Amino acid sequence: MARLDDQFAFLLEADRLKQVNRATTLTDGSRRENSAEHSWHLALYAMVLADQARPGVNIDRVIRMLILHDLVEIDVGDVPIHSANGAAHGSAEVAAAEARAADRIFGLLPADVGPGLRALWAEFEAAETPDAIFAKSLDRVQPVLHNIASGGGTWVEYNVTLEQLETRVGQKVARGAPAVWEYLRARMRGFFGPA
């Protein structure tokens, strides 16, 4: 059963994502969120906010993308959006390390499964298709909710301004789910004061 050996080797390796911690905390601020439970939460976001997606978005593909979008962090770790004053996230070095991680991790799977999942991860990263654009917008929405709920969270920690938030977060959310960003801006005003 070499096939099941490979499938389970991948699934056991994936377990390590539960030990990768993010900058964002749980909504009650009690501890940092890990990337596995974050990915679960985003899949639920996709199910519940499906009506906010643009026409033609395939929510089932979005859910699959969100389930696997952070697996590369097993090798690379989470790179917080607001760290290094916003310069670390999405740098060429990080992108190259993540591509190597994707090769290794999806490469554990049988040849008829791994490449398809790796392609779905690459599609998410490129953020060009409607499905990936919506998935990315949800990935940006969730920490905003947590920061509002926990009284500032990473915004305080990284000293983020409303202007930086518009560039690093708002534009990406608005691209995939415009009404959600309008809604969140109104709720954030209580935190940052009037813009």
Added chain:
Amino acid sequence: MARLDDQFAFLLEADRLKQVNRATTLTDGSRRENSAEHSWHLALYAMVLADQARPGVNIDRVIRMLILHDLVEIDVGDVPIHSANGAAHGSAEVAAAEARAADRIFGLLPADVGPGLRALWAEFEAAETPDAIFAKSLDRVQPVLHNIASGGGTWVEYNVTLEQLETRVGQKVARGAPAVWEYLRARMRGFFGPA
């Protein structure tokens, strides 16, 4: 935006599942697994073990079921399969408490979203449709992998015999994914000794 208020109220409430701990540990035994990251892992199981499902199983519905199958634990907690010598899990009391939890939690959502998700949860619990049978089998497979990896895990803790494992776990796995159970039995033999 009362609609988004309700959607986000549900998504924030769901965050609490990250604080519900299961009996099973991570594969390295370092800590107990929580039900949110467990649900994420199961969605990945569905994606990777899709070829093990019986013909006609809709993997996208299975993934959605697995994402929300444990949300009721926010109110009820996790009831380990091997606790109370196998009698607590699936008792009438637990089932009634979980139904109340489902009413409350899915009731937070808009009326065109909540009932559909609650029905999907009830379908999983009933374990009668092909999709639910496959989803349940994955829910039983994952702890077996973790117990093998961590040197016994909850089998040691609850003093479980191979016979009990056949009844509580094996029959359910075999119903949805027969070849997987055969494979796991062979790997478990190293732990329990020859049957």
